[in-house]
Amino acid sequence: MLTRLISGDRPRSIVLTIILLAILIGLALAPFLFPGIRSLETAARICIFIVLVASYDLMLGYGGIVSFAHTMFFGMGAYGVALASVHMGRGFDALIVGTLAGAVAAAVLALLIGLFSLRVRAIFFAMITLAVASAVAVLVSQLSSLTGGEDGLNYQIPRALTPAFKFADGRLFDVSLNGKLLNYYLVFFSALILFLLLLRIVNSPFGRVLQAIRENDFRAEAIGYRVVYYRTAATCISAAVAAIAGSLFAIWLRYVGPDTTLSFEIMIDILLMVVIGGMGTMYGAVIGAAVFIIAQNYLQELMAVAASATAKVPVLPLFFDPDRWLLWLGVLFVLSVYFFPTGIVGRLRQGR
Amino acid sequence: MADAILETSDLTVRFGGHVAVDHVSCAFRAGELTAIVGPNGAGKTTYFNLISGQIRASAGRVFLNRHEITRMPVAERTHRGIGRAFQLTNLxxxxxxxxxxxxxxxxxxxxxxxxxxxxxxxxxxxxxxxxxxxxxxxxxxxxxxxxxxxxxxxxxxxxxxxxxxxPLVYMFDEPTAGMSVDDAPVVLDLIAELKADSRRAILLVEHKMDVIRSLADRIVVLHNGALAADGPPAEVMASDVVQEAYLGRDLADV
Incomplete structure (x- = not known):
């Protein structure tokens, strides 16, 4: 049963299993284990980025397709929910319509880009996605009457998903039972289902064809697979899932803006998460997203502690100044890529 | 040639000024194993690539069961019955x-x-x-x-x-290249087995004369991309031109 749920794709390493279970339990019980607004924000962000990174891994790690438009698809889902909520008024129907519209639009755009450029060469596809993504980002910030421009959009989501809504009196383990909690579990379970769905897709006949194409596209074609169709299909699925992740993000944040959903920085974050976690493993997305986002959010604190602990030592506190957190994040990445060229998951599976 | 499965007519490909395959017209029948021979650079693999679709022809046509497949994508040809193995291992x-x-x-x-x-x-x-x-x-x-x-x-x-x-047409490109004496017979026996099936045609690019002698029903010789000889093995091997120009050296190698 459990094996079926994970599509027979076992972690194949005891350490990896433990880490994955720890992340799963940590996220499932985040509101109770780590009370506080900030930790819940972090947990929700991890859930959403697991889906986003896993969908990118379907393309890059399984299909061998390099795309720079993943945040564009993410943003399409987010703006779908935002625009639907602004124009249809607050309500679950707006969320559903917005999510579906965003996912369909993302898949259609991916189809167009794919059919147009994937038949030529993989590098051409990468360039096209870069161009289209930049164009869309500019468009979104310019069309301020529709998209709110650089300021983005604020909108209301159904009351049942906001802190103002109390679905039960009292508190459970000192956590108030409000709509925010419901909202978190909406994000968590949606992310879990989407991740399991992606895990199934990569272990399906289709997933095997993608792996074959990544291994040797020339031969895949020669044994009878139209490589361009498979690559395009993978791109469309990946885009639709990324858009749904974007919708979840929009529902969670109650705000969309170019910086939070479309920026190129997020694209680079996604790439780093895939590489750190381990390409072509799906589980790498879970670990990559968790490690990266926790580091992004808590490295500064950790450094403040280190700085005060070393306050009496000359020079050292300068290195641990919380303002230099980005430097250390960079060092961490360089080290992790150097020591784990196949990602954390790849490393753990080798060391089995 | 009523029972030709695969046929090329005036098949030609040019790379810049160089004509790699030059108006090759040839038909391959079911139940027949045809060895395609010729010196290095004669266009044997290129001829294969034109049939299986990895390279597009500059001129001429390819027919499979009388249906033209000249412009068809590789995967489509595979579904129609072209089966291609590669010279360099390609897995x-x-x-x-x-x-x-x-x-x-x-x-x-x-x-x-x-x-x-x-x-x-x-x-x-x-x-x-x-x-x-x-x-x-x-x-x-x-x-x-x-x-x-x-x-x-x-x-x-x-x-x-x-x-x-x-497939309907098996295309082997030096299937035993680099194989040990122990392994090669396994592959050759398999090809002999396939030959027993009279519904298929087999094309075999090969250098080793002993292999050709034991398996081939027919030999096609390519030279500078053009068809130089075509016929039963004994006849082709005996012809003076072929003997001297192409096979003499290979025979010495064996």
Missing amino acids: FPNLTVLENVRLVIQAQRHRGFRLFSMADSDSAISDAAAAVLKRVRLDALAAQKVSELSHGNQRKLEVALLIALD
């Missing part, structure tokens, strides 16, 4: 031996776009793949990664993929 190195064969059968049965079932849950495909592996004596290595196989076993797997395709 999926990080997948298992079984998975390599499974992928071929899955392609033949058009199951590639199944998204939500498990890849290894289709027992009909897995069984068929296992049967093919047994035929090429690789069943003991089914769970191995291809990159961990010896060169000889990789060549066998190359043949296995072709058998799994079950």
